Amino acid sequence: MYPIIHILNYTIPTFGILFLIGTGSGFLVAIFTAKKYDIPTMDAMFFGLFAIIGGILGAKILYLLVELPSFITNPETALIKLTTGGAVFYGGLIGGILGGFLYTHIYHLHAIKYFDIAVPCLALAQAFGRIGCFFNGCCYGIPYEGFGAVYYPVGSYPPSGIGLFPSQLTESLFLFILTPVLIIFLSKSETPGFTTGFYLVSYGIFRFINEFFRSDPRGSILFLSTSQVLSLFVITLGFLFIFKIPQRLYEYHLKD
Amino acid sequence: MEQYSNKATASLVLGIISLVCIWFGYSALVGVVCAIVGLVFGIQIRKASQEEGFTPSGMATAGLVLNIIGLSLCAVAFIACVACVGCISTAAYL
Known part of the structure; x- marks a missing residue:
């Protein structure tokens, strides 16, 4: 809808701005969540x-690896691809976790306590990011003519002229609601790792369902979308956290 | 202390480079790399000051702040929705 905005002579991607607002808000929330475990x-x-x-490096490194054959065959477009948003979500996710873990390890x-205080911030940042997706036109929904249907203008990335389900906004709304819920769980919970587990399970379930209402091309594995398969792993990991299994492994093998 | 002074200088210089890179299109990627390295130096100095009980120099603090701003602004220029691009990129390889 508004993938870029013009400020003076510069074109700035709307997604980038909302990502920045989300990250900033996440850091502000971290000031409050950090008090739970007396973390400076x-x-x-x-x-x-x-x-x-870690997230930026992971997303770019994995993108480089998976796109290496096309970079070798078309080296002239490699730099442009690399600088204009080429990134892999799984790489970002793994890189982000490893980056955070590296800091706590050093x-x-x-x-686990750091992951607990980070998940409400992550949820809030994601909520803003999804509004960015809405303006960008990506992650669009299935054709739909009911309440809240979105009509993108001609020339947009999503199909124009037909009503689309606002799948980006439903996910954003869910994450805006999830953020205070996670903060409440964090303040009440006595078990490190429970908030992380709750976030993984709730977001995984929502994402799995929301994927049925998306129609953008995003790859599939058998009859499920790639994100749904990832969601199943995320839900499983969340339950492991709720049953304290990663916490025990961390205490015995990884701590210090 | 000598090593921290050198790192503070490097952090400040990298922060300035990353801020300059914002204005030159694709060089934002260079800016991100500079800001990341500068940020790591800045964080190292801050943590060392906590553990060893000295006050970080103004140069180190300025470097840290400039690198955070540099990383944020350079990232805005080239970041995209990873949830979309990522799935398209990896789907063929799964």
Whole structure:
């Protein structure tokens, strides 16, 4: 709808701006969530920065690896592809987790507690990111003519002239609701890792269902979309966290 | 302390480079790399100051702040919805 906005002579991607707003809001929430485990604000910030650095590097490195054959055959377009948004979600996710974990490992901090304080911030950042998707026109929904149907203008990335289900906005709304719920769970919970588990399970289930209402081309594995298969892994991991299995493994093998 | 002073200088310089890179299109990627390296230096100095009990220099603080701003602004220029692009890119390889 508005994939780019013009400020003076510069074109700025709307997704990038909303991603930045989301990240900033996430850092502000971290100031409050960090108090749960008496984590210094500076440590929470640095943990977030390491996770973001890990996420950026992971997304780009995995993108480089999977696109290496096309880069070799068309080296002239490689730099453009690399600079204009080529990134792999799984790489970003794994890189972000490893980046955050690296920070806690280097400075001998309790990683599970840091993940707990980070998930409400992540949910809020994702919520803003999905509004960015809405403006960008990506992640669009199935044809739909009911309440809240979205009509994209001619020339947009999604099909124009027909009503589409606002799948980006439903996910954003869910994440905006999930954020305070996670903060409440974090403040009430006595078990490190429970909030992380709850986030993974709830987001995984919602994402799995929401994928049925999306129609953008995004790959599939058998009869499920790639994101749905990923959601199943995320839900499983969430249940493991709720049953304290990663926490035990961390205490015995990885701590210090 | 010598190593921290050098790292603070490097962090500040990298932060300035990353801020300059914002204005030159595709060089934003170079800016991201510079900001990441500068940020790691800045964080190292901050943590060392906590553990060893010294006050980080103004140069180190300025470097940290500039690198955070540089990373944010450079990332805005080239970041995209990874949830979409990522799935398209990887689907063929799964």
